[in-house]
Amino acid sequence: MFKINSEYTKLPENYLFSNIAKKVNAFSMANPDKKIIRLGIGDVTQPIAPKIIDSLHKAVDEMGEASTFKGYAPDLGYEFLRSAAAQTDYRDRGCDISDDEIFISDGAKCDSGNIQEIFDRDNKIAICDPVYPVYLDSNVMAGRAGNFNEKTCMFDNVIYMPCLMENGFAPQIPDKTPDIIYLCFPNNPTGATITKKELQKWVDYANEKGSVIIYDAAYEAYISNSDVPHSIYECEGARNCAIELHSFSKNAGFTGLRLGYTVVPKDIKAGGTTLHALWARRHATKYNGAPYIVQRAGAAVYTEEGQRQIKAQVSYYMENARIILEGLKSAGYSVSGGVDAPYIWLKTPDKMTSWEFFDMLLNECNVVGTPGSGFGPSGEGYFRLTAFGSRENTLEAMDRIKNRLSAF
Amino acid sequence: MFKINSEYTKLPENYLFSNIAKKVNAFSMANPDKKIIRLGIGDVTQPIAPKIIDSLHKAVDEMGEASTFKGYAPDLGYEFLRSAAAQTDYRDRGCDISDDEIFISDGAKCDSGNIQEIFDRDNKIAICDPVYPVYLDSNVMAGRAGNFNEKTCMFDNVIYMPCLMENGFAPQIPDKTPDIIYLCFPNNPTGATITKKELQKWVDYANEKGSVIIYDAAYEAYISNSDVPHSIYECEGARNCAIELHSFSKNAGFTGLRLGYTVVPKDIKAGGTTLHALWARRHATKYNGAPYIVQRAGAAVYTEEGQRQIKAQVSYYMENARIILEGLKSAGYSVSGGVDAPYIWLKTPDKMTSWEFFDMLLNECNVVGTPGSGFGPSGEGYFRLTAFGSRENTLEAMDRIKNRLSAF
Numbered sequence: 001m002f003k004i005n006s007e008y009t010k011l012p013e014n015y016l017f018s019n020i021a022k023k024v025n026a027f028s029m030a031n032p033d034k035k036i037i038r039l040g041i042g043d044v045t046q047p048i049a050p051k052i053i054d055s056l057h058k059a060v061d062e063m064g065e066a067s068t069f070k071g072y073a074p075d076l077g078y079e080f081l082r083s084a085a086a087q088t089d090y091r092d093r094g095c096d097i098s099d100d101e102i103f104i105s106d107g108a109k110c111d112s113g114n115i116q117e118i119f120d121r122d123n124k125i126a127i128c129d130p131v132y133p134v135y136l137d138s139n140v141m142a143g144r145a146g147n148f149n150e151k152t153c154m155f156d157n158v159i160y161m162p163c164l165m166e167n168g169f170a171p172q173i174p175d176k177t178p179d180i181i182y183l184c185f186p187n188n189p190t191g192a193t194i195t196k197k198e199l200q201k202w203v204d205y206a207n208e209k210g211s212v213i214i215y216d217a218a219y220e221a222y223i224s225n226s227d228v229p230h231s232i233y234e235c236e237g238a239r240n241c242a243i244e245l246h247s248f249s250k251n252a253g254f255t256g257l258r259l260g261y262t263v264v265p266k267d268i269k270a271g272g273t274t275l276h277a278l279w280a281r282r283h284a285t286k287y288n289g290a291p292y293i294v295q296r297a298g299a300a301v302y303t304e305e306g307q308r309q310i311k312a313q314v315s316y317y318m319e320n321a322r323i324i325l326e327g328l329k330s331a332g333y334s335v336s337g338g339v340d341a342p343y344i345w346l347k348t349p350d351k352m353t354s355w356e357f358f359d360m361l362l363n364e365c366n367v368v369g370t371p372g373s374g375f376g377p378s379g380e381g382y383f384r385l386t387a388f389g390s391r392e393n394t395l396e397a398m399d400r401i402k403n404r405l406s407a408f
Numbered sequence: 409m410f411k412i413n414s415e416y417t418k419l420p421e422n423y424l425f426s427n428i429a430k431k432v433n434a435f436s437m438a439n440p441d442k443k444i445i446r447l448g449i450g451d452v453t454q455p456i457a458p459k460i461i462d463s464l465h466k467a468v469d470e471m472g473e474a475s476t477f478k479g480y481a482p483d484l485g486y487e488f489l490r491s492a493a494a495q496t497d498y499r500d501r502g503c504d505i506s507d508d509e510i511f512i513s514d515g516a517k518c519d520s521g522n523i524q525e526i527f528d529r530d531n532k533i534a535i536c537d538p539v540y541p542v543y544l545d546s547n548v549m550a551g552r553a554g555n556f557n558e559k560t561c562m563f564d565n566v567i568y569m570p571c572l573m574e575n576g577f578a579p580q581i582p583d584k585t586p587d588i589i590y591l592c593f594p595n596n597p598t599g600a601t602i603t604k605k606e607l608q609k610w611v612d613y614a615n616e617k618g619s620v621i622i623y624d625a626a627y628e629a630y631i632s633n634s635d636v637p638h639s640i641y642e643c644e645g646a647r648n649c650a651i652e653l654h655s656f657s658k659n660a661g662f663t664g665l666r667l668g669y670t671v672v673p674k675d676i677k678a679g680g681t682t683l684h685a686l687w688a689r690r691h692a693t694k695y696n697g698a699p700y701i702v703q704r705a706g707a708a709v710y711t712e713e714g715q716r717q718i719k720a721q722v723s724y725y726m727e728n729a730r731i732i733l734e735g736l737k738s739a740g741y742s743v744s745g746g747v748d749a750p751y752i753w754l755k756t757p758d759k760m761t762s763w764e765f766f767d768m769l770l771n772e773c774n775v776v777g778t779p780g781s782g783f784g785p786s787g788e789g790y791f792r793l794t795a796f797g798s799r800e801n802t803l804e805a806m807d808r809i810k811n812r813l814s815a816f
Contacts, residue, residue, distance in 0.1 A: 003527065064456055110695060113693055118413050211409075285521055288663075
């Protein structure tokens, strides 16, 4: 008789987004005349830029002609995209990353879920709290997280690094030594960033302890401050300890196109092999390459015209972020994020729980956000809004909050 | 100090396709005037059909307009594609599969590698020998296969089911009871098929023993004989024991577009849960949906025009298969497959090893195929040719073999 992976059953049901959907539907049914504004899920709303659309059409035409048809892509990605990414995202910034250290994939979510596979079950992981749930859940499924404690809402074999207002939403070096450290800057969900100097401390710590940092740089395009690094490889020694995840979703609107890449430097070694070789083997065995047409779209991102167009989109969203940040501040809220990040993290007023604030925001302003408690126990009492809406909706949402839900 | 997944190091280096590439390159360098014909790798060569190209262009245009832009796809696939697949591939054939038992993915390779994750490490797997390497390798990486025996070229915790000329390349019910049984019909690499009556025996066996069958139907479009089932769900009781993998690669030329799906009926239960719920959880945690434009392309496959066009492509390849099969027979070879499958499996003459035959075929005829030993120990002494080349190349390859490498 076959047996299931019982680790899966340790995952608490994730009701976050389905609960949100249920509550929004119920409100909508009861109030059909009310216009609901959604600033909850981190999905983009601007269409794909014209230069990228052109490249998609061209690639589609190639697939329709025998002489230019492309079958299986190279497992690790087309050379034209790997080299463009390594050059523009790394070498042009002074980071020493070679083309063949770039592994093209169908997105950072898959990679952030799959990367733990190349590590032994017996590794201790450290995560920020609150956190993007995939880092934790994928380790739970692999049996690396231990058991869930219903009281603390924590897994007993995971090191949680609380990110709270008191510490500027920055994780502190933990007391226990982790083997694998997940970091994400600019952060989802808090919108916090890290300076190069602070990030260097983590790199030094990892190299000292023999830990690996899995660095999620999905939101690096939103950085404008010069002391905030776009890549962990701006820090000395990062080639020896850090894997970096990169997405095309938030900088170029690829959430529905699916493209990302992971950087695994050849210098991270253990047990007579490199993580680079292990990740290459995983790709070769369990992955079959991102679609040619999508990789061509990715290459268009790196053209001069593509860069100009996607930067305009990022600016559009960042103006939304500014509007939300200023709007909430002027309404008396305690807020952070939103400067080098598309997420705004607010402290709920009057010690309300995250869900109480959700209900109030929905009922009073007909605005949907995400309860911070959905991202981990230290997210309780916080709330996330995103800058990915339209300008019109963002402005209207802030007007409603200022008029009806001032924290004063 | 972090530790790597040491199970990865148990995988023997897979030199099959890199060895082929090396030998072909060396020959090419030494003989620049010789035209090499490649009938080795199972990649298609015909361009994507016009109806599908049209749907891709339309979907690309949608992504370029704010009013029709699509962000994150549903994790499990768009309803329009799930329902088309369930209706056309199953319900129209009398198989009881509901839309929400279809999980859309970026291809059958990923799914066949990932599906083992929802099972406990402590399950015994059975595979055909020779076999598509992903089934075995993904289980090795998960620590389920035991250790590799250099002498037998087998893993010591895996049940191998030899498929040889003596048994018509059909696996026999094994002596030891497996928990998970991988079956693939029409088979890659042997091109063998199974009748509904024979497949029913496997379904009955699995239900009796509480085993799960992972049924790879990637090549079902090549079936023309009416007693060969297109789906395992044509067998009674399969909803209680079988998962089915489906690909758009070989029926519609999607090797470079990436689309597939896996069917997990809700009736397969263990440990208080269903495999359906576990696979849904895996998708939600580690996957982010196939690209919208590719799912639209998939939907075009199911239109009347799409069906007509892809059937013409399959017929084109099957005529190649017929040419290879007849050509090899008339040259005196002992061959199988190639009737309801795009693969032709030949016995090497004069007790040559698979690689000896490879070298001879390359040197004498400048034709590239795949040594059977690359698919498992029972593949030794066999050789695979594929029907996915162009007509012109296929005809020329057969002429060369008949003229220069007759087995008589």
